[in-house]
Amino acid sequence: MNHRHRKILHALFAHPVSANIPARGVEAMLGELGAEVTTGGHGRLHIRLDGHQLVLSHRGAELSPQEVQQLRRFLIDRGVDPVTQYPL
Numbered sequence: 001m002n003h004r005h006r007k008i009l010h011a012l013f014a015h016p017v018s019a020n021i022p023a024r025g026v027e028a029m030l031g032e033l034g035a036e037v038t039t040g041g042h043g044r045l046h047i048r049l050d051g052h053q054l055v056l057s058h059r060g061a062e063l064s065p066q067e068v069q070q071l072r073r074f075l076i077d078r079g080v081d082p083v084t085q086y087p088l
Helices: 003-012 023-034 067-077
Strands: 036-039 044-049 052-057
Touching: 003 023, 003 067, 023 036, 023 044, 044 067, 052 067
Parallel strands: none
Antiparallel strands: 036 044, 044 052
């Protein structure tokens, strides 16, 4: 995983929740993790990782704090730990 994708992954897990994480960067980072990311109607992001799916109702260029929290929980449940697996 390249440095830019690692920074995005760490931003997803930062406290307080960041509200300016670019959606395109998140899509690319998820691809590096092995996720299948597709866009659906009305700006939805369909994310499939390890047989599980998450749908985000994404509307702008950046993810909202609620979407960041949903994605963070999804990644934690899939066993992704940025500190130990992808250190900066």
